[in-house]
Amino acid sequence: MTNKNGTLAIHGDWTLNDYQTLKQRVAEYSGQQWNTATIDIKSLGRVDTAGASLLAKLLGPELLAALTAQETSLPSEQSALLHAVADALMQKPSPEPEKLTPVSQFLTETGKTVEAIWHLIYLLSGFVGQIIATLSVVLPRPKRWRVTAFVAAIQNTGLNALPIVALLTFLVGAVVAFLGATVLEGFGATIYTVNLVAFSFLREFGVLLAAILLAGRTASAFTAQIGAMKVNEELDAIRTLGLDPVELLVIPRVLAMMVSLPILTFVGMLSGLVGGAMVCAISLDISPAQFMAIMERDIALQHFLVGMSKAPIFAFLIAAIGCLEGFKVGGSAQSVGVHTTSSVVQSIFIVILLDAVAALFFMEMGW
Template identity: 45%
Template sequence: MSFRHEDGLASLSLSGAWTLGEAARLSRALDGLNLGAARRLRIDAGGLERVDTAGAVLLQRLNSRFGTGVAVEWRALRPEHQTLIDYVSGCDAASAAPPGSGNGLLRFVAHLGWLVLFAAREGRRFIAFIGRVVEAFARIAISPRRLRFTSVVFHMEQTGLNALPIVGLISFLIGVVMAYQGADQLKQFGAEVFVVNLVGVSVLRELGILLTAIVVAGRSGSAFTAQIGSMKVNEEVDAIRTLGLDPVEVLVVPRVLALILTLPLLAFFADIMGLLGGALMAWVTLDITPFMFFQRLHEAVSVSSFLVGLVKAPVFAALIAMVGCYEGLRVKRDAESVGRLTTRSVVQSIFLVIVADALFSIFFSALGI
């Protein structure tokens, strides 16, 4: 690069490779240019051999630096170099735009459209993952020896037996709250005895299984994502593939099967604890003895109400386990991805459980159950 200055005209001849490797040296040389009183700048780019994005940024900044108050004239600039400079200039202009520019309604509609497309893409991928899980179950049904029974038992202990204390405590307290609040309201009408109906129907049909599924989603669903995600970070999933094994069959199927088997048992335990909590509060606040409570419960609640709650359990379990494993297999090779997708798996699991519960309610209402 050479620079001349004479009679109000400054001439700059560019040569060589303007690439990333030379960017620091060229930037220092450009910073040292001083046009003085020159009102015209002629830039001869005929000697340029190669220009990459870094070099185009320097050329664009050169043009911007002397473009105000000085007539800049480019000579022998190759079309491909001009295209790259124009592209860099356009990127700078886009990044300089104020963040709040544009129509707010259009931005909202664009963002809403992006969310719809994102949800559709994620839904398609999750459905494809469900298909892979069903295919793995079909292979195991044809050849049961492929099932890792030890892994299933281990996950049944982790998701079922170890979850009994927290599930039982929450269900017991919910039964207490339901009985206390129901009694407080029914006293106004002299219908305190119907608190048994309130506790029985709400716990057996909805609250028992729903609260159990939410607790399991936060406890076991997140654990599935974190466990498989950590294996992805440590490249253990790639090692499984290298051994010729299917990660879905090795990692996903035992977890899904274990949760499908244990969630109905947890829901049954939650129902019992919820009814015990309601019976205790009814005894304390309404003087309804436990014998009277369960006698009234037998008259007020049918077996179908109990079965309605249990029927939902396998479906909720499959949704929670598959969402947790799906997000775990999507983890990238960094710790930040593990935390982000673990949080996402809990949110998605709870959302899908509530949606499924609403669909079950509509279905059973249509059947008159």
């Protein structure tokens, strides 16, 4: 670095090896004012980030960026490095956030929410399609069935959930019967408490309560299991071995849910009816035999079939959402918790939404 006739010529290597020497030379020229006409960097040799930071200190980041853009004889890698260091050292004031009115802020948040929901629907639709495509490949080939994983998933999703489903539906059946007896007593129609309990559990409560319990209990477990595997890079190992994670992890869980939820729905219907029958026997003097006779006379088989028909659809979507959220987990434990919560919320929401749509459909069809 030399100063001749008011022009500062920068030459030689500006690297970490010569940092102390260069730092002393830069200190000698500190405080002087330079411009692009009085700086010559054509003879600049090798440069690294340490040397570039000294050049920025000597000339100023703005002047260094201007020289880098003006001087075309420098290698492109050198120019890019100097420009990047100059940009990083420039003191650019951060723009002030735009102040939004309450209406604009509400519309902005609404737009973000709608966009997020659309993105979730888009991902779920693609994942459902991938599951169906994998099923179409695996099911015709019995050698590719993973029976052990399937049976283990049935035990976890169905058998272990049986007591809590039976207890909850029994208690809800008792509550519905109490409610019906209280309301219908004013009309002298307490006998119709049997119809109320039977209709509600065969068509709605049996499948809905079982699905919500599995959404909270099993979908979260699927997300946590697959998410932990992703955090531990086990999914990458599975792909490295030439295996398909959807076939290995998702298909057994989806099929197990589609077997478990109809069974749990049936158990929930029976438990709810038992709870209602117990309340009718205690409070309304309707014996279990009379309870069953009224059901046989007034309740058609189609109500049972309507409730059971929803179970496989709910099971498929709950399992798909739980597995999809597991695959979306990032590389931290916090991400596992966030997506586990998201899978539970999404599963319960989709179950209630589809149940409402199905109720309207069956009502319009006269079923």
